[in-house]
Amino acid sequence: MGIGRTNRSTVVAVVCVLLAGLLPAARPLVAAAQPDPLQPYRIGVDRGDPGDIWSTDSRGGDQRAVTRDGEPDETDPAYSPDGTRIAWTEFGGGEDPPRVRVANADGSAARYLGERRGLSQPTWSPDGTRIAVTDRDSISVLRASDGALLSTVPRPDHLRGQDSQPAWSPDGRTIAFSRTSQGQDTPLVTPRSVGASTSEGGSFSTSATLRTPAVPRLPEIVFLVDTTGSMGDALAVFKAEIPKVMDEILVRDPGARFGVASYKDTPDQGRRYELLLALTSPAEVKALLADPEQLKAEGGGDSAPEDWFNGLHRIARDLDLENQGRHRLFDTPGASRIVVLAGDASSKQTGDPCESDLDPPVCEWYWSLDEIKFDLAGGYPPTGQPRGIKLVAVPILGSGDGLDRQLQATELVRHTGGSMVTEGARPTEIANAIDRGIKSIPVTVTPVAHCDYGVSITFTPAEATVNGDTDVTFQETVRLDPQTGPGTRAVGDHRGCTVQFRFDGEDPTRPHEQTIRITEAAAGLPTVVVNGAAAPSPQGLPVAVTFSATATSVAGAPLTPSCDATSGALFPVGVTSVTCTADDGGRIGRAASIVAVFVPEDVAYQDIWLVDVTGPLVQTDLSVRFAGVCARGDENPDWSPDGRRLVYQHGNGLCTADVDGANTAVLVPDGSGARQPAWSPDGALIAFSAPSGEEGPRRIYAVPPSGGTPVELVSFGAQSARAPAFQRLPDLVVTGAVAPARIPFSGTTTARFRVSNTGFAPTDATVALAVPAGLRVDELVPTAGTCDALARTCALGRLAPGTGVEIRLTVTGVTAGAQVVRADAGPDAGPDVNPADNRAEVTITVDEEVTPPPTPGSLSMAVAVLPAESYVGGADVVLVFKLRNGSGTPMTGVRVVTSLPPPLVPPTAASPGCAADGTSCDIGVLQPLQVAEVRISLPAKAAVDTSAGGSALGTGPDADAADNTAVGKVLVRRPELAVEPLVGPTGFVPRVTGSGLPPGATVALAWSQGISATPGTMTVRDDGTVDTGFLVFENDLVGTRELVATPVTGPGFAAVRSNPFLVVQRTLQPPDFATRG
Helix, strand or coil, rough: CCCCCCCCCCCCCCHHHHHHHHCCCCCCCCCCCCCCCCCEEEEEEEECCEEEEECCCCCCCEECCCCCCCCCEEEEEEEECCCCCCEEEECCCCHHHHHCEEEEEECCCCCCCCCCCCCCCCCCCCCCCCEEECCCCCCEECCCCCEEEEEEEEECCCCEEEEEEEEEECCEEEEEEEEEEEECCCCCCEEEEEEEEEEECCCEEEEEECCCCCCCEEEEEEEECCCCHHHHHHHHHHHHHHHHHHHHHHHCCCCCEEEEEEEHHHHHHHHHHEEEEEEEEEHHHHHHCCCCCCCCCCCCCCCCCEHHHHCCCCCCCCCCCCEEEEEEECCCCCEEEEEEEEEEECCCCCCCCCCCCCCCCHHCCCHHHHHHHHHHHCCCCCCCCCCCCCEEEEECCCCCCCCCCCCCHHHHHHHCCCCCCCCCCCCHHHHHHHHHHHHEEEEEEEEEEEEEEEEEEEEECEEEEEECEEEEEEEEEECCCCCCCCCCCCCCEEEEEEEEEEEEEEECCCCCCEEEEEECCCCCEEEEEEEEEECCCCCCCCEECEEEEEECCCCCEECCCCEEECCCEECCCEEEEEEEEECCEEEEEEEEEEEEECCCCCCCCCEEEECCCCCCEEEEECCHHHHHHHHCEEEEEECCCCCEEEEECCCCCCEEEEEECCCEEEEEEECCCCCCEEEEECCCCCCCCCCCCCCCCEEEEEECCCCCCEEECCCCCCCCCCEEEEEECCCCCEEEEEEECEEECCCEEEEEEEEEEECCCEEEEEEEECCCCEEEEEEEECCEEEEECCCEEEEEEEEECCCCCEEEEEEEEEEEEEEEEEEEECCCCCCCCCHHHEEEEEEEEEEECCCCCCCCCCEEEEEEECCEECCCCCEEEEEEEEEEEECCCEEEEEEEEECCCCCHHHCCCEEECECCCCCCCEEEEECCCCCCEEEEEEEECCCCEEEEEEEEEEEEEEEHHHEEEEEEEEEEECCCCECCCCCCCCCCCCCEECCCCCCCEEEEEECCCCCCCCCEEEECCCCCEEEEEEEECCCCCCEEEEEEEEEECCCCCCCCCCEEEEEECCCCHHHHHHHHC
């Protein structure tokens, strides 16, 4: 497709009828309640005519204008991968070429993509730094920041067509595009393509070799044959074999036409010249030759010469009175006019004696040589234009005096620029001789250069005259002239020339062209020239192709270039860009040209092509691999998010295919009017434009990639919607968990908030935490970014799609009761598409504080156990003894005598004054109403469910000794893990059960050897158990292994190992187990 607007036509009634059975009828924009939440994308479209760019949410609601100008016409919206920018095509109207604009996603800060014009159909690279566009009739890649031209996808020079509709693959390696071809010209000049780089004022040499055509362009050939009695054998061969000659000519130029005339001698009077068949098709000539009554050898005079001068005169001069008096023969403008003269005798001419047996004598009918020269080459009525008839003379070696005995044929051949079969031909060789004579017609070859400003070419020779079917070579000196005129030219700019070769001053039927592309290099760099190549591959297989490269230093010394491809290697069908470099003392010159391998078929097509843009530009025609009804006639490609499949427009329907061309499938049938498909970022649907009914506006519909009934997605009422594009948006989701959720007073726990970007675009995220006064913040740490514990905020940095950050908030309970912690997140770039899930809360219940009884006049004590539950290998168990002097006088010699669980001693830490074994702790003097605290930390090295405590002793008043003793429950659980059955084959999923684990915690499972599924995490139930399956991979190790559980979040514990599990080969059966050893 071209760069102009192509999708505005009204769909005809038949298309609408077909669509009516496929798409639902028009309905209100909000037809029914829609599910929540919204998908994290918006849909950009071209609305109305002339078009403006609008966007909607993922259900077609919340419609917003991006542009609202009416004029100019705007279409082809394309969003950057991060969703923050948009590009579109702007048609200025009239003869103004289109341009591409770039703006913020809401349409603000719009600017043109550089100064280039003729750009349309933008598509962004996955990194957002480049934009590929349709650049008039080619695909170019521009820098997104300033529109600088970075590269152009070369189209084969022999191809007549244009490229459009680029679509960049998700991995950035490939661009899919539509290539429309009106056919191809078999390359007839070597090299067909030349790529070079030189600095301003530099020059380089290359060459062009071509073969002149075996027959001139649009040949019109009249066979003028001697049919006197001496020509019997020659005429028989002529009639039998000249059809083959015509067929060969027809292959070279399908527009060829042929006629047949005969001549005899003067005495034959009415048969002296006969036009047997005017210029016509070979089929009619063959029918004439097959008639035994035609071209019979008879008659002739007594003298040696015949009268073929008269035949030439009649062929050149006879008029068709029934056709406005035009020439009977050779009346087609631009055709190559040829008379093939075959005979064995010279011609009568002015001055020859009259035939004595004629009454009256006819000497006045004889023509002079000069008259025949003028007849064949001169200009006279009715046109006044030079006749330009070339003579091919074929002397037949027979009983006559010889066709050129009087050098008449030689003179006429020289005068008309024809050819002579100088050696003559025996009667049996007449057809071959005629073929050689036609091919020997001299051709003057003239190169004509059409160059961009600042480029010039000199040809050596300036022109050449050689026979047909002959190679001719021109040496070319190309100069990049110093800039003298207006405008600017910079290093990296591209210039070029198209060299056309003309034959006898006319353009040949089959173009003979060479393309030379020049890149301006910096001063001092070597000049590099790459002579590309084009080769046919009838079977569509890779073929060996030879190309060449040369290089010279600034001083003109030859250099040896190196190329990223090997000359003579196999090249695939398609187009490969070959880049060659030359090093001149660290100064690197670089140039590129193309190697084209093509299937020689001159047919028009519209195909999807792929070009690899990461290395050498290798282009392949993907459509030729499509099968069934989805093959050829393809355009508007778009990629699936995973880059594995393409959706494309086929006719007026949609198809999908793998990126290697396999597994084609009809998505929307041809004839439905479906156009411009776009794959949603989540891969769940494909949007496209289609008419809403007979004479109805176009709307945006959606269909699953696997097929189904399309549903309406975006409607603007009576206005059409076209060219859907998806704007990727971030979608932050916050989740929270805490384990343990219940803590003793002064106990600690860790709340974990995970901030995940579940959308399709990156975003910078910040989180604000609300922590109640009943909790003391001990630590606030994120897995990425930074947090401010005092301000209770976290800056998490940029979250890519599918990633997240965990914030770990460690708190101590300082007030009893339910304490609610809240985390609030939002994207810095703007509102979140689903703000309801941007907040999470966790509730931490703090038990009442354990305090000594407030007994008046008494020493009292209480014991708190922190945490309430511990796990073997996890955090220490801390016994907190609190003592209170309820009397009004000091107590002296105060100490605590403890009773500790034997499996957990000795302590890992204790308050000052405590014995190393923790059996007693000296406090000393306890003042009136003073409260003292002693802490003893015990390692959670064994599972226990018991009590621990102690007694407070001292000297002084103690009204109630009973409250001097206190105990607390000590619970240390030992997590357990079991795998069943005990034996299983590779590829098996055994059952895994666990108990005694921290409720609400996250644990990770992994095999002790072999391959483990990742991440392998799961959440423990409220009762401390897990029950799941865990895969043994198909190609995993065999032998005995254990499953290991380790903590990820929540209270810690030592790694837990399961019972042994034996992995065996899948092919083993139970009887084999006995031998496993």
